[in-house]
Amino acid sequence: MTIHLSQSESQAQKPCNHDYQANCGNCRLNSICLPLALESDDVQQLDDIIQRSKPLQKNQHLYREGDEFQSVFAVRSGTLKAYKTTDDGREQVTGFYFPGEILGMDGISNNTHASSAKALETAAICEIPFTSLEKLSALMPNLQRHFFQLMSHEITEDQQLITLLSKNSADERVAALMLSISTRNARRKLSPTQFRLPMSRVDIGNYLGLTVETVSRVFSRMQKLELLRVDNKEIEILDPQGLRKMANLGN
Amino acid sequence: MTIHLSQSESQAQKPCNHDYQANCGNCRLNSICLPLALESDDVQQLDDIIQRSKPLQKNQHLYREGDEFQSVFAVRSGTLKAYKTTDDGREQVTGFYFPGEILGMDGISNNTHASSAKALETAAICEIPFTSLEKLSALMPNLQRHFFQLMSHEITEDQQLITLLSKNSADERVAALMLSISTRNARRKLSPTQFRLPMSRVDIGNYLGLTVETVSRVFSRMQKLELLRVDNKEIEILDPQGLRKMANLGN
DNA sequence: CTGCGGCCTTGATTCACATCAAGGTGATCC
DNA sequence: GGATCACCTTGATGTGAATCAAGGCCGCAG
Incomplete structure (x- = not known):
């Protein structure tokens, strides 16, 4: 569709079942998504809990504000935006998510998604059920730390945006x-x-x-x-x- | 000092050693700080890793942007502000922290505090060393979940502020x-x-x-x-x- | 008491961005 | 082909908050 998409990313646009079978071990994004040095059978365990569903079409929602929180999501291809709807019906975009990035963590707080997420273009997503992730994290210190870091990173990004909005x-x-x-x-x-x-x-x-x-x-x-x-x-x-x-x- | 401070909070202002010995089990803030139902010996374990140091005086820093990240902190009394310094030297306040609230989580991401924290008035603080917290979290699912929730809550708060700054x-x-x-x-x-x-x-x-x-x-x-x-x-x-x-x- | 410095308030003016308005481009559909 | 629609651009005007300026209040030091 565009010259900038690499081969593996553009596959999402002509989906084939083989693609869904891709695993974390051979995913070309794993240096972003999993920047930690997981042992290879750790990766296998993580891989086992991750669900790869069919691609999201443009404008489709991944989740909506108020939905019950079940999973966090990793973007495999495409782009999503997260946004909140204010009480007077206006929309506030809180972030854009590119391949390799994780979204949905704002739902952990009270088991409800605090924002909506929709695809800006066709997108392939890895779903990571949170209860499985919690259990696995308790067994894998690296993974636990990685998720603490991911969430912390989201906090620092948000603070960066706060500063931008307030001062620039x-x-x-x-x-x-x-x-x-x-x-x-x-x-x-x-x-x-x-x-x-x-x-x-x-x-x-x-x-x-x-x-x-x-x-x-x-x-x-x-x-x-x-x-x-x-x-x-x-x-x-x-x-x-x-x-x-x-x-x-x-x- | 002011009529609004409850007895236990105002103790920070006339500190005595006994006060530092207070434990999580009998802390009147534990419904805020630890809203989860920890078993009583779980609370004891958590208590063992928490350090209660002498009060921070007004304008003293708890940590500074760039400091190595070691611990997260719970406010026992007093108030703190967290802020970042922009490259052109201006300051952006990113949050105020009242008793029962946790700060410092933005440092987990890359082992460096991303903001500074200073006391707005005399403040008593509980220090929670992060490596101990990680170990304990792996053993106590409730605690692990609680910290995921705390961080997620910080994210949703920041998003609320983003919306406020951008739309109101x-x-x-x-x-x-x-x-x-x-x-x-x-x-x-x-x-x-x-x-x-x-x-x-x-x-x-x-x-x-x-x-x-x-x-x-x-x-x-x-x-x-x-x-x-x-x-x-x-x-x-x-x-x-x-x-x-x-x-x-x-x- | 007096002087000083930090903090807050109020008024006059300015300015960056919002709002209002109009027109352009390109994709899609008949 | 032309019509429609979503999206983007540009210009003219308006406005909310910043900036500039001055003064008040209060705690503290001498």
């Missing part, structure tokens, strides 16, 4: 998001300078606390400054250093 | 904070309508993404609307329902 200008926010996506692409061995945004301008604005119009204007400004080239959802970062300077953050 | 007006933000403090007081069996703010206007503004002047104006406005009475740091909520309406949230 529209330019800085959009620049920071572009850099974040660039970094996450690099982790997956994709181009850090050329990619296709899976989300709409509305979603970006929503995530960053800005209106669509402002996001659009920021992109125009960045283009005028020759920091990046924008063609609808295709992004090419022309001047990473300049972009970092605009973001005004240490990354 | 100055009035709504301040009203929401007042209601949050009120609720947390109620949990500790203190008055939900009358309390002393432990933090300055600067800290409030910083937390809510507003300037001091704006916070001050909001308080004046609320007073004019007879939602609450403000006398410097003393707050009396006169119209909880009206305040909830101003906050424009479902709580």
